[in-house]
Amino acid sequence: MRPGRALFALIIAASLSAAPAAGQAWRAQALASFDEVWQTVHDTFFDPTFGGLDWDAVKTELRPKVQAADSAETVRQIIHDMLGRLHQSHFVLLSSESVADTLPGEALVPIEMRVAPAGLVITRVVPGSTAEHSPLRAGDVILSVGDQLVSAWASAAAGSDERARNLDLYRKAYRAIHGDAGSRVSLRVRTPAGEERNVSVTRTMETGQVVKLGNLPPLHVTVDTREVASPKGRRVGYIGFNVWMTTVNGPIDAAVDKYRQAAGLVIDLRGNPGGLAAMISGLAGHVMSEPLLLGNMQMREAQTFFKANPRFSTDDGRRVTPFAGPVAILVDELSASASECFAGALQSLGRARIFGRQTMGQALPASTKLLANGDVLMYAVGDFVTSTGRRLEGEGVVPDEVQPLSIEALAADRDLALEAALRWIDTGPVVGK
Amino acid sequence: MRHHLSRPALRLLSFVTGVCVLTGVSLRAHQAAPAAAPLPSAKDIVAKHVAAIGGEAAFKAVKSIHAKGTFELPAQGVKGDLEIIAARPNKMINRVEISGVGHAETGYDGKNAWSIDPLAGPSLLTGRALSEIGEDAWFDGALHASDRVKELTTIAKVEFDKRPAYQVKVVHISGVEQMEYYDVETGLQIGSESQRETPMGVLPVKAMLRDYTKFGGLMQPTVLVQSTMGIDQVIRISSYEYNDVAPTAFDPPPAIKALIK
Numbered sequence: 001m002r003p004g005r006a007l008f009a010l011i012i013a014a015s016l017s018a019a020p021a022a023g024q025a026w027r028a029q030a031l032a033s034f035d036e037v038w039q040t041v042h043d044t045f046f047d048p049t050f051g052g053l054d055w056d057a058v059k060t061e062l063r064p065k066v067q068a069a070d071s072a073e074t075v076r077q078i079i080h081d082m083l084g085r086l087h088q089s090h091f092v093l094l095s096s097e098s099v100a101d102t103l104p105g106e107a108l109v110p111i112e113m114r115v116a117p118a119g120l121v122i123t124r125v126v127p128g129s130t131a132e133h134s135p136l137r138a139g140d141v142i143l144s145v146g147d148q149l150v151s152a153w154a155s156a157a158a159g160s161d162e163r164a165r166n167l168d169l170y171r172k173a174y175r176a177i178h179g180d181a182g183s184r185v186s187l188r189v190r191t192p193a194g195e196e197r198n199v200s201v202t203r204t205m206e207t208g209q210v211v212k213l214g215n216l217p218p219l220h221v222t223v224d225t226r227e228v229a230s231p232k233g234r235r236v237g238y239i240g241f242n243v244w245m246t247t248v249n250g251p252i253d254a255a256v257d258k259y260r261q262a263a264g265l266v267i268d269l270r271g272n273p274g275g276l277a278a279m280i281s282g283l284a285g286h287v288m289s290e291p292l293l294l295g296n297m298q299m300r301e302a303q304t305f306f307k308a309n310p311r312f313s314t315d316d317g318r319r320v321t322p323f324a325g326p327v328a329i330l331v332d333e334l335s336a337s338a339s340e341c342f343a344g345a346l347q348s349l350g351r352a353r354i355f356g357r358q359t360m361g362q363a364l365p366a367s368t369k370l371l372a373n374g375d376v377l378m379y380a381v382g383d384f385v386t387s388t389g390r391r392l393e394g395e396g397v398v399p400d401e402v403q404p405l406s407i408e409a410l411a412a413d414r415d416l417a418l419e420a421a422l423r424w425i426d427t428g429p430v431v432g433k
Numbered sequence: 434m435r436h437h438l439s440r441p442a443l444r445l446l447s448f449v450t451g452v453c454v455l456t457g458v459s460l461r462a463h464q465a466a467p468a469a470a471p472l473p474s475a476k477d478i479v480a481k482h483v484a485a486i487g488g489e490a491a492f493k494a495v496k497s498i499h500a501k502g503t504f505e506l507p508a509q510g511v512k513g514d515l516e517i518i519a520a521r522p523n524k525m526i527n528r529v530e531i532s533g534v535g536h537a538e539t540g541y542d543g544k545n546a547w548s549i550d551p552l553a554g555p556s557l558l559t560g561r562a563l564s565e566i567g568e569d570a571w572f573d574g575a576l577h578a579s580d581r582v583k584e585l586t587t588i589a590k591v592e593f594d595k596r597p598a599y600q601v602k603v604v605h606i607s608g609v610e611q612m613e614y615y616d617v618e619t620g621l622q623i624g625s626e627s628q629r630e631t632p633m634g635v636l637p638v639k640a641m642l643r644d645y646t647k648f649g650g651l652m653q654p655t656v657l658v659q660s661t662m663g664i665d666q667v668i669r670i671s672s673y674e675y676n677d678v679a680p681t682a683f684d685p686p687p688a689i690k691a692l693i694k
Contacts, residue, residue: 282553297633311555315687369508
């Protein structure tokens with residue numbers, strides 16, 4: 001599935017709308033925003049010890065710097081620094097004005113990418129797009145975007161471990177492929193055969209239904225449901241979606257209904273960065289007939305629970321039973337948050353088998369808050385653990401069957417994770433029609 | 434009828450990536466004012482409230498209510514349209530159309546309680562949740578009649594929502610209990626506190642009723658702020674209409690009918 005803007009919005013940052021403050025008004029707003037961010041974390045951080053960090057001392061150190069700052073952008077960097085000291089995901093300042101945080105345009109080169117040992121790899125060229133009519137192909141390794149070298153991004157990538165550095169590199173690449181609709185950019189790529197070439201491609205608007213929810217920037221939501229055949233020719237339902245927003249519910253409900261008697265169900269969460277986490281209860285209820293605990297969220301002073309909501313009826317009033325066959329979930333390094341909670345929960349319960357690559361490990365439930373300067377604070381409000389007590393933050397979900405990213409397979413138009421899932425479904429009893 | 438927000442709206446407190454926009458800030462204990470005078474009886478406090486909203490006769494002349502307004506999670510920028518219908522003796526539906534999320538509904542037809550949740554799907558409410566919505570839906574709930582309430586006790590004179598208020602403990606025969614707060618000056622109920630069964634477990638809920646306005650012969654709150662562990666949901670009611678709700682309005686939706694055995 002395409003991670004698209006949803007990833008940028010939910011995990012990294014995004015374009016918001018806010019009018020810049022005139023004159024020196026920015027200073028008071030920036031200071032108020034700093035105080036609000038600090039206070040919010042102070043009041044809500046799920047670990048009362050702040051992981052050993054002296055949060056009061058952080059304020060004592062940084063607030064004078066905010067007061068002495070020469071621009072709103074400098075204050076944002078101070079706030080970024082403050083949030084970074086927590087060393088937890090989902091503490092992000094989303095700004096409409098920060099050049100570093102906003103995309104340079106709403107259009108993008110219609111490809112998907114992942115960071116692999118071989119480099120920045122094109123994993124999909126959007127069918128029917130301008131890129132499909134170019135020489136770009138899945139399996140190509142991107143060497144540069146315009147005048148920006150991928151090797152330079154890799155050398156400068158920030159992060160305490162390889163996964164974090166790869167994500168930083170991905171962010172830079174994702175930003176670089178963006179621009180104005182109709183603009184062209186040259187990508188230098190190396191093909192699987194080792195040939196290097198320059199490809200000029202036109203940026204196009206992202207597809208999908210545009211959804212605006214609260215303080216979040218508009219998200220382009222896509223859902224893909226279809227029937228696939230297992231190697232033994234069994235009928236398998238496939239459901240993939242790029243973000244957990246409720247507009248996917250209709251197509252998913254219909255697909256589950258259509259494939260209720262199929263030999264298996266594949267849920268593709270690759271590139272899905274999360275969204276409305278409570279939706280995991282609804283989707284789990286499509287494949288679980290008991291309201292079992294999926295996980296709980298530990299907050300400062302309370303604990304809340306996620307349980308499956310077994311789906312025994314359809315919107316049109318038919319009594320049904322949840323899908324009872326084997327469930328395979330596909331994940332990768334860009335699967336995060338709600339996607340990890342869902343995959344980790346069903347893995348812990350033994351209800352699904354996970355295929356693909358280790359997830360992002362950014363699984364903290366979060367909320368947003370509009371700040372005085374028009375920026376939005378995304379902040380984690382709890383720590384999610386599965387029903388077996390497994391914490392997903394940091395580690396993420398490790399697939400039961402790992403399929404490393406293969407340039408050769410991409411070039412051959414093969415999907416190794418999906419193939420493995422279908423082979424596994426074939427090992428089960430024949431239950432489908 | 435008591436004013437409580439729909440369960441799906443409570444679940445929307447589970448927001449971005451996750452969940453609960455719950456902040457972990459527990460409800461503060463109310464500081465009781467020094468006792469200067471004997472506290473009025475809870476029965477008298479309730480009677481003053483009933484008189485303040487228009488009197489028992491005017492209240493009982495209303496057979497059904499149709500209220501419209503808006504719903505908002507201000508800090509999160511989430512907004513929607515809200516509709517509440519209620520009818521004697523104990524029917525109620527609470528609908529919210531939330532922008533970017535969809536249709537959420539909590540209902541009770543006098544026997545069955547349900548939730549249409551755009552995040553988690555349809556479900557029948559059982560157990561404690563069923564008892565709570567049953568009390569919420571009781572049209573004459575504001576009267577605290579003895580056939581519904583087994584304990585009604587004035588606890589203290591406190592400050593609630595920045596107003597001097599009498600704190601009254603209400604224990605229903607069903608077992609559902611809550612603290613209610615009545616404005617010392619106006620007599621109007623200005624809020625409540627309770628532990629509510631939500632889709633994510635039992636959570637403390639504080640409700641504040643503000644800006645009473647006269648609609649027809651009755652004073653009605655036009656602003657309801659419901660706070661769950663530090664996060665505010667704001668309902669603004671723009672209209673109350675009486676006695677125009679059709680009996681079929683409380684029929685469960687198809688997805689719920691299929692769940693009722």
